Amino acid sequence: MKIAFYGTKSYDKIWFEPMGKEYGFDIHFIEAACNRETVFMAKGYDAICIFVNDYVDAEMIDALYEMKVKAILLRSAGFNNVDVKAAEDKIVILRVPSYSPEAVAEFAMALLLTVNRLTHKAYNRTREFNMSLNGLMGTDLYEKTVGVIGTGKIGQAMIRILNGFQTHVLCYDPYPVEGLEAEYVSLDELFKSSDIISLHCPLTKDTRHLINKDTIAKMKKGVYLVNTSRGDLIHTEDLIDAMLEGKFGGVGLDVYEEEEGVFYEDKSGDIITDDNLARLMTFPNVLITSHMGFFTKEAMQAIAKVTLENAYALENGLPLVNQVGAEMVQV
Structure with missing residues (x-):
């Protein structure tokens, strides 16, 4: 099998190159x-x-089909960046449904701890021997109410971490999981009661702009918000308006609505023309990272392994356990 590997970074080759050779694949x-x-x-x-910031729309599906491309291998769990319905009966789509839920959940907690206790600001200060504590006061997480939206594998990992901090965990998911040490409530109740909200749900037609001016209005003043899922879960302009009104105690974002072409790239020498992203960067209580929640050795190795196993299964007529079908897409 010959595979065109788009969006290559140096760290992709660490696992994909040797594993690809083991399978006998020709990866370009x-x-x-x-x-x-x-x-x-x-x-x-x-x-x-x-990967997540690539896309394949209906027009591209037709072009790939004409080029006799058989498969789209997603090295991610989400598939919102591919027109799955357009690909039906033309091109097989295979994903990596799970690689390291703990990696993303641990990073979500790292974002929360950092934006709350301002350790990133303290680090910069003390390097210049500024030992003042002014402006660095955070809050205890102990006994706070935390709302987790989405209780898939990553959400479940986050709940386990939060229980270690002895928080009271509320959660919401249209498909509840039995046995979680958390209390399922309605979205309205979660928004109203949570001191902290962490997003761990996929991007669908129902979750797009889940965080908007109406849902923000239901939240407590001083609430903390963390998003390590998909940028489009948050309506950015509504978030900025709420920030200007002092609604949030802190916001940690590992994803952003318009991250394509910016995230995963070095733009340090460029003028950023995205006004919303530039404005978010000006808030002292907003911490933005570059979609790196998944980025651990264990997760990267697992992504490569499952992606190439998917390709091997397709090439050898084995069951396609990770196939994405049109029935998985919400109308």
Whole structure:
């Protein structure tokens, strides 16, 4: 199998290159993202491999089908960046449903701890021997009420961590899981009662802009918000308006609505033209990281392993246990 691997970074090759050779795959690593301008580079390949900030729309599906590309290998769990319905009966889509839930949950807690206790600011200060504590006061997490939206594997890992801090965990998911040390409540109750809210749900038509001016209005003043899932769960302009009104105690974002072309790239020498992202950066109680919650050795190794196992299964006519079908997409 020949695979066109889009959006390549140096760390992708660490596992994909040797594993690909073990499977006998011919992987061509492409630095460019997958989009309408670069889809032609898939010509002559059996499959393409893409990540979260690549996309494949209906027009690209048709182009890939004409090029006889058999599969889209997602090295991620989410598939909102692919037109799954357009691919039906044309191209097989295979994903990595789980790699390291603990990696993302641990990072979500790291974001919360950092934006609450301001350790990033303290680090910068003390390097210049400024030992003042002014402006560095946080709050105890002990016995606080934390709302976890989404109780899949990552949400469950987050709940286990939060229980270690002896918080009272509320949670919401349309598909409840039995046996969790957390209390399922309605979304309204979660918004109204939580001191901290952490998002761990997929991006669907129902969850897009889940955090908006109406749901923010239900929240406590001084609430903390953490998002390590998908940027489109939050309506950015509504978040900024609420920040200006002093609604949030702190916000930790590992994802952003318009992160394509910015996240995973070095833009330190560029002028940022995204006004909303630039404005978010100005708030002293907002911490933004570059979609790195998954980024551990264990997770990267697991992503490579499952992605290539998916390709091997397709090539050898084995059951496609990680196939994404049109029935998985909400109407």
